[in-house]
Structure formats: C-alpha cells, structure tokens
Amino acid sequence: MSLIFDPQIAERVRASFERQHAMRLIRATFPVVEQGRTEIHLPHWQGVEQQHGFVHGGVVGMIADSAAGYAAMTMVPATDSVLTVEFKLNLMAPADGEKLIARGQVVRPGRTLIVTKADVFAIKDGKETLCGLMQQTIMVMHGKVEK
Template identity: 65%
Template sequence: MAAMHKAQDPDFAERVRASFDRQQAMALIGASMAVVEPGYTEIHLPHKAEITQQHGYIHGGVVGMIADSAAGYAASTLTAPETGVLTVEYKLNLLAPAEGDLLIAEGSVLRYGRTLIVTRAEVFAVQHGRKSMCALMQQTIMTVHGKKEHPR
C-alpha cells in the first residue's frame, strides 16, 4: 500500500461504492469492489469463460479495465464530494498471463494534486491459494468539476 492519505470527504467510502455500482462495465465483467480505504481500493474479479482470450487467460483488456478502475477509485477516495475523476492516461505492463480463479486489482495513490493525481495498480492472479502479480499499471488522473455521474 502507498503512503497514508487523508480523505477530504468523511463519506468517501459510500460515495466511491455508489459510483462503482453505476459502472455498468464492471457489472458486465462481474467485478466487485472489495476494499475502499483513503488512497487505496481493491477490485476483485472471479474467473469466468466470457472474459477470457483464446488461450483461456483473462483478456489483457479486462486486466486493464480493473487496474484502471481500482487506481481511479483510489484517487476518488481523496477528492471532495463534488469532484469527479477521469483517467488521462495509463501504462500497463502485463507481466504474466492472468491465470487464476480470481484477479485482485490493488489501486493506490502515489501523488495527490489539485488537478492531477498519479496512481498505480498492481493486479494479482490467485490460483490454488497462491497470489502472483500479473500486471502493473501507472496512471494519471485529472479532477473534474461540475460534471455529474450518469445515473444507472
């Protein structure tokens, strides 16, 4: 986990979980938000055939989806209630095939700024109780003001 951060919003966890629940892309792939702490979130994704590629591994694009959301929501835990976040860019290294019963994306904030937030995500594959890193991502987030989230 990254250095400890202080949330501006006392209701950050409820706000972040409600926002995650509005993400239809996460519902589509079967992901859930397991942990929400200041500057840190975890997204869990059980293995299912519908999200695999031709070799049976979870598709790299899906790995990127959960890394992007975990790190983005880590940033969102630190923002004021009326401030949204959008990904500006990310770099994803796929270190090993995403092979396992469960993927865990751990998102954390490296540097929090007024306009830009730098984050990272580590994605682990859990197989037979063993956790191994399969992807590493660094991301830049921008804060947005006055743009409401779409109701589900």
C-alpha cells in the same frame, strides 16, 4: 485536499462503482475502499477469457484502471469527480487463476492531477502472481459530479 478519511467518501465511491455497468458485465466486485486505496476482485470465468484460457489483457487493464481511478476518487471532495487521462500497463505474466485482484493506490495526490498505480494479481491455489502493473494519471474535474 483533505487527508482525513470521511466514511461518506467510501459510500460515494461504492455508489459510483455500482453505476459502472462495465464492471457488472464482467462480474467484478469492490470489497475494499480506503483513503487512497481500493481493490477490485474478478472471478475467472469463460466470458473474460482470451483464446489461451487466460483472462484477457483488456480486462486486466479494465480492472486496473478502475481500481486506481477509484483510489483517486477517495481523495477528492464530493463536488468533484475524476477521469483517467493516461495509463501504462505492463502485463507481467498470464492472468491465470481462479480470480484476479486489482489493488489501486494513490502515489501522489494533487489538485488537478493525481498519479496512481495498480497491481493486478492472479490468485491460483492460494498463491498470488503479479500479472499486471499499471501507472495512471487522473484528472480532477472540479465542480463536475457524476450523472
């Protein structure tokens, strides 16, 4: 795997995010793409809330999975794609804020498996509160590009 970041990788990863209809459905945005690191931002709105008014834990997991998965995607060649095979999510605090930020990061790149993590923060009155912590395993699908 290359450790030199190619700007075309960022374009390819952003294009993949745009094809993910689930991210559009929840109004998520993708402002940060760097080698081994990404961020997904999610506004808090009624459509992603659970019964107490917090962002639903499933949605927290959704943005954590995508942020960490896309961090992994920045580490593979354009001829390959990635797929989540496992993740563990700890919900540390209610996802209560004006928006959430999921910060994905590659922990260990590999040829077949990539280990990643994501921290999800609720932003309220300018203060970040860790509300989700995820560890993930990504499988590199050699020679298989996205549709």
